[in-house]
Amino acid sequence: MDMLRLICSFAIVLAGIAFSGGALAQSCPGKLVELKPIRNSAGQKLAELQLYYDAATGKNCARTMHSGTTWGKSRHTEVLLQTCKRENFDPRNGCSAPRLALSDWGNFKYQAGPVSVNGRNRCVFAQGSIVDGARPTAFRVEISGHC
Template sequence: MRFRSKLAGLAGMALAVTALAAPAEAAATVCGSSYTKVGSYAIPQTGTRVGTLEVYYSSSTGKNCALAVGYGSTYGVKNTKAVYIGLAGPGVPWADDNSGSFEYYAGPVYVSAPGKCIAVQGVIFKGSTHYTRHLDSVHCD
């Protein structure tokens, strides 16, 4: 009985280490089990990375999902994070957004866009400075 309990404990520790080693991949399950990653973009585009804008798609629902995930010193630290998603195009409002003080990520946010392009934006604050990544006309499926 002790052997089984030790084995279960070791399996649990391995799972925890895996989740810590790959925070963006672990966050993907937040969108839902039918979603697959279609894009991963550093926040900001150049310079020191403070986050990742992750985009997922579910062919079964026709919906896209996005998360703004902290990276390095902004992952696991409660600070302002925000994510926005919508259909691509000038003047088109965001379909969904999520912002606030989060430890790991903002989101998930969703938009139904089968056969259409989407726009996404992620914002991560580090101290009093905000870093943004905006993409228009991505994932045009």
């Protein structure tokens, strides 16, 4: 009977880990198109912005993944993904008139996102950020293009 109780306790602990608010990172479908590390002012990698494209569905997907010292620590984390027509796209400033835009932000331990938008025949602008440091500072990167 003690062995059964031990097995049940272990199963309850595993279930709690699996369903505990983002304990498991969600992935994006498709092929990884680009990723950019998000570094603090000392050059330490805090997270990375990942951009995917799924040719079968025509959707782009993005997420900001914690890494290094931020992995498993609740930090304000954001991801933004938008698409636009080529004529509304500037390589330096991204989409001036976004066709579709989605974001996810909040205090997360592992990632913000994934967010997905239809990107077939569109240009893409993605932005990821994370807040870290003794004096909380936002560190941000952008990916744009892939028209």
